Amino acid sequence: MIKILTSVIFLILMNGCGQPAPALNNLNNPSADRNNVNTIKDTTVTIDENKYGTDTIKDVNKGFNSSKDGFRSIYFDFNQYSISDDMRAKVNYDAKEALTKSSKIKISGNCDEFGTDEYNYALGLKRAKIVKDTLISKGVSANKMILVSLGESTPICSSVSEECYKRNRRVDLSLAR
Numbered sequence: 001m002i003k004i005l006t007s008v009i010f011l012i013l014m015n016g017c018g019q020p021a022p023a024l025n026n027l028n029n030p031s032a033d034r035n036n037v038n039t040i041k042d043t044t045v046t047i048d049e050n051k052y053g054t055d056t057i058k059d060v061n062k063g064f065n066s067s068k069d070g071f072r073s074i075y076f077d078f079n080q081y082s083i084s085d086d087m088r089a090k091v092n093y094d095a096k097e098a099l100t101k102s103s104k105i106k107i108s109g110n111c112d113e114f115g116t117d118e119y120n121y122a123l124g125l126k127r128a129k130i131v132k133d134t135l136i137s138k139g140v141s142a143n144k145m146i147l148v149s150l151g152e153s154t155p156i157c158s159s160v161s162e163e164c165y166k167r168n169r170r171v172d173l174s175l176a177r
Helices: 002-016 086-101 117-137 163-167
Strands: 021-023 036-038 105-110 143-153 170-175
Touching: 086 117, 105 117, 117 143, 117 170
Parallel strands: 105 143
Antiparallel strands: 021 036, 105 170
């Protein structure tokens, strides 16, 4: 009887967490309506080893880096968790750095303030997972990595501007302590 009651409560709670995600009508307009709903769609990542080197890293976030221990932060577009072409060199750099470390690596997914807590935790986890999957494809052991989603709970910037929001849409890497 207790198992059935526990199962029913669990199903009720899980059903209540399925809130819709926000989306922008116009991604280039920071004041666009952020209350419309959308869902996260799964994507497939294809990596072309020859296309993305680590010699030069295009700095699209003006030198911001909240990763530690020699790693570089990976930034994402609004409502996205696929790694952009601009970020490939940073992921390649992080893979080479990870291969030199003996400690476990914490991969922390972060989001801007838009969306429900549940949505942002899910999006942060998807961002961390895509970075992990890419690092695995570069030879880093899956057992060496720990995924964490921080959702919107650890912003780097709190100004009301699109530039600030961009800095909060990131994955940070550090050694697990």
